[in-house]
Amino acid sequence: MESPPVKNAAIDYAEITRIIRTARAEQRSFLLAHEGQILLKAVGLPGPRSSVARCIDEAVARAEEIGYPVVMKVVSRDILHKSDVGGVLLNLENKHEVADAYQAIIHNCKAHKRDAVIEGIEVVEQVKPGTEIIVGAKRDRSFGPVIMFGLGGIYVEVMKDVSFRALPLREIDTSLMVKEIRSYPLLLGVRGERRKDIEGIKDCINKVGSILLNCEDISDIEINPMIVYDQDQGVKAVDVRVLLSEPERKQA
Amino acid sequence: MNSLEIKYLFEPRGIAVVGASDKPGKIGGMILYNILHSGYRGRIYPVNPAGGEIGGLPVHRNLADIDGVIDVAIIAIPAKFVFPVVRQCADKGVKFLSVISSGFSEVGNLAEEQELTRYAKKHGMRVLGPNIFGHYSSSASLNATFGPRDIKPGNVAIITQSGALGVAMIGKTAIQNIGLSAIISVGNKADVDEADLLEYLIEHDETRSILMYIEGVQHGERLVEVLKRATRVKPVVVIKSGRSKRGAIAAASHTGSLAGSDEIFDAIMQQCGVLRSESIQEALDWCKFLSTTPLPTGRNTVIITNGGGVGVLATDACEKYQVKLYEDKAHLKSVFEDVTHGFGSTKNPIDLTGEATTQEYITALTSALEDEQIHAVISLYCELRNCPHDLRRTDRYDPTGLFGLSTGGQTDYFFTVRR
Numbered sequence: 001m002e003s004p005p006v007k008n009a010a011i012d013y014a015e016i017t018r019i020i021r022t023a024r025a026e027q028r029s030f031l032l033a034h035e036g037q038i039l040l041k042a043v044g045l046p047g048p049r050s051s052v053a054r055c056i057d058e059a060v061a062r063a064e065e066i067g068y069p070v071v072m073k074v075v076s077r078d079i080l081h082k083s084d085v086g087g088v089l090l091n092l093e094n095k096h097e098v099a100d101a102y103q104a105i106i107h108n109c110k111a112h113k114r115d116a117v118i119e120g121i122e123v124v125e126q127v128k129p130g131t132e133i134i135v136g137a138k139r140d141r142s143f144g145p146v147i148m149f150g151l152g153g154i155y156v157e158v159m160k161d162v163s164f165r166a167l168p169l170r171e172i173d174t175s176l177m178v179k180e181i182r183s184y185p186l187l188l189g190v191r192g193e194r195r196k197d198i199e200g201i202k203d204c205i206n207k208v209g210s211i212l213l214n215c216e217d218i219s220d221i222e223i224n225p226m227i228v229y230d231q232d233q234g235v236k237a238v239d240v241r242v243l244l245s246e247p248e249r250k251q252a
Numbered sequence: 253m254n255s256l257e258i259k260y261l262f263e264p265r266g267i268a269v270v271g272a273s274d275k276p277g278k279i280g281g282m283i284l285y286n287i288l289h290s291g292y293r294g295r296i297y298p299v300n301p302a303g304g305e306i307g308g309l310p311v312h313r314n315l316a317d318i319d320g321v322i323d324v325a326i327i328a329i330p331a332k333f334v335f336p337v338v339r340q341c342a343d344k345g346v347k348f349l350s351v352i353s354s355g356f357s358e359v360g361n362l363a364e365e366q367e368l369t370r371y372a373k374k375h376g377m378r379v380l381g382p383n384i385f386g387h388y389s390s391s392a393s394l395n396a397t398f399g400p401r402d403i404k405p406g407n408v409a410i411i412t413q414s415g416a417l418g419v420a421m422i423g424k425t426a427i428q429n430i431g432l433s434a435i436i437s438v439g440n441k442a443d444v445d446e447a448d449l450l451e452y453l454i455e456h457d458e459t460r461s462i463l464m465y466i467e468g469v470q471h472g473e474r475l476v477e478v479l480k481r482a483t484r485v486k487p488v489v490v491i492k493s494g495r496s497k498r499g500a501i502a503a504a505s506h507t508g509s510l511a512g513s514d515e516i517f518d519a520i521m522q523q524c525g526v527l528r529s530e531s532i533q534e535a536l537d538w539c540k541f542l543s544t545t546p547l548p549t550g551r552n553t554v555i556i557t558n559g560g561g562v563g564v565l566a567t568d569a570c571e572k573y574q575v576k577l578y579e580d581k582a583h584l585k586s587v588f589e590d591v592t593h594g595f596g597s598t599k600n601p602i603d604l605t606g607e608a609t610t611q612e613y614i615t616a617l618t619s620a621l622e623d624e625q626i627h628a629v630i631s632l633y634c635e636l637r638n639c640p641h642d643l644r645r646t647d648r649y650d651p652t653g654l655f656g657l658s659t660g661g662q663t664d665y666f667f668t669v670r671r
Contacts, residue, residue, distance in 0.1 A: 142513065143475075164520070166473070173523060
């Protein structure tokens with residue numbers, strides 16, 4: 001019996017169109033980090049919670065809402081490599097650490113560049129460790145939209161343990177592309193570990209596929225890493241990279 | 253293009269051979285003689301400005317002089333003379349141009365190839381090629397290639413992007429006694445591509461398996477759609493050319509860098525249900541096997557052998573490729589105990605031992621093929637005495653799969669000619 005096609009995910013395309021329009025207006029061929037987060041939200045893929053604070057009290061309040069530990073990052077157009085100048089601090093466990101971190105980041109950044117304009121400090125949920133995966137899709141010159149899945153980190157870097165499919169997917173394709181990677185047993189749980197949230201992975205694959213099929217403006221999209229937790233505990237998209245199609249290509 | 257239309261390429265009512273010549277070594281002449289030799293029953297019109305007569309047929313000075321339907325015009329003249337002939341073909345209402353000539357996009361002359369294709373399309377003609385060795389169709393007894401003259405009709409269809417490799421495959425199939433239902437050289441694929449040809453082959457009853465040699469894919473989304481339909485009806489084997497990552501586009505993401513053209517090609521072929529083979533020989537073996545052997549009705553497989561060693565090798569291979577060996581010891585014993593000798597075994601693999609006679613082999617195979625619990629049989633035979641020619645009698649026990657493997661000169665020869 002023929003496997004049914006994957007249903008189109010409920011995606012807020014109007015929102016995606018809006019951020020793409022902004023990027024196009026600024027003559028960018030990619031989305032910025034916070035635009036990527038907006039896209040994830042529009043797709044219904046959970047990312048780390050975050051909020052920008054403009055004073056110490058606000059930073060503490062945001063951290064209390066998000067829950068510890070948190071990460072704090074400077075928001076400034078004048079500072080490109082945030083980590084290098086001490087503009088990013090990790091593992092902040094309580095409100096005292098958050099308050100200290102706020103001051104330390106401002107101090108570090110000013111020391112690096114005296115006249116840097118600092119718009120605020122972003123307080124971000126520090127994602128709990130889990131199994132890292134990567135889900136990407138792009139437009140292949142021969143086959144059109146294709147999608148890739150693999151385990152992240154060393155598995156994708158060294159082992160190149162990934163699977164591909166042409167879009168659109170049937171339900172069975174999504175299942176098979178998860179199962180056919182060599183490290184699939186790791187997702188089932190080995191050495192006493194619990195089974196990972198495979199349904200969450202499939203949902204992510206289907207959604208990324210839907211985006212590429214429905215948004216002609218997007219040429220490449222890659223969620224890397226995506227953290228997968230135990231079964232029913234969900235997934236969390238840590239970073240997303242989105243490239244836009246060449247405008248003339250779209251007209252062709 | 254629908255399959256009705258593409259049918260004219262495979263089953264033309266009339267053929268013009270432009271560039272037909274009696275001069276030795278002329279491609280047009282080789283093609284004409286191949287057509288004459290192959291027993292094509294449609295009308296054949298040699299065309300050459302020199303006129304005269306070739307192979308008992310009058311040579312027309314141009315296409316306009318021909319009084320009759322031409323479905324396929326084979327054009328085997330230097331590239332620079334092709335376009336004027338294409339114009340004549342348009343006036344004549346030709347449906348397919350088989351452009352044998354080289355000297356187009358493969359040497360950088362893309363503009364002329366595109367102009368030719370555009371013109372042909374505008375005038376309702378399709379273009380096979382250019383830069384091809386032609387095509388063969390068993391349904392029309394038509395060998396319109398400049399390759400080997402004798403092509404054995406059969407059930408394997410070949411579509412090849414490489415001309416030389418295609419000609420080599422014709423030779424290989426002849427030696428290995430593999431019959432062909434069609435072979436088509438697609439060359440530069442200016443117009444007609446694999447998907448168009450598959451439309452015909454899907455519905456072509458004589459074609460039971462399809463072999464494709466592909467180097468590059470242009471309209472991948474359509475190919476995927478057609479391949480998915482094709483593999484539901486008959487097996488398709490693809491030889492992937494050994495393209496390196498050279499063609500992969502350097503990209504800003506893992507998806508880009510990992511998605512070398514080859515990895516994507518592999519994955520998509522698998523998604524379409526296409527079998528990927530690593531070599532010509534493997535592809536031909538699969539096609540031969542798939543076109544002569546029915547699909548087993550279940551997974552229970554039994555190995556019958558007269559030697560322990562080959563039995564173990566086959567068992568290892570079954571495990572590796574997840575072929576399920578039937579294990580019901582009591583049932584196996586009831587089926588095979590009459591034919592196994594004292595040192596033999598009724599456990600799978602069934603070892604008939606070196607003592608086994610032809611009659612015992614036949615009994616064992618017959619019992620296995622007739623048994624409802626057994627869905628496929630792997631028959632192994634190490635040549636110890638004379639070749640058991642009578643084994644061919646087991647052919648009638650379809651649809652249980654019988655996969656034969658044998659070692660020894662006589663036996664190899666026997667199995668080769670039998671198929």
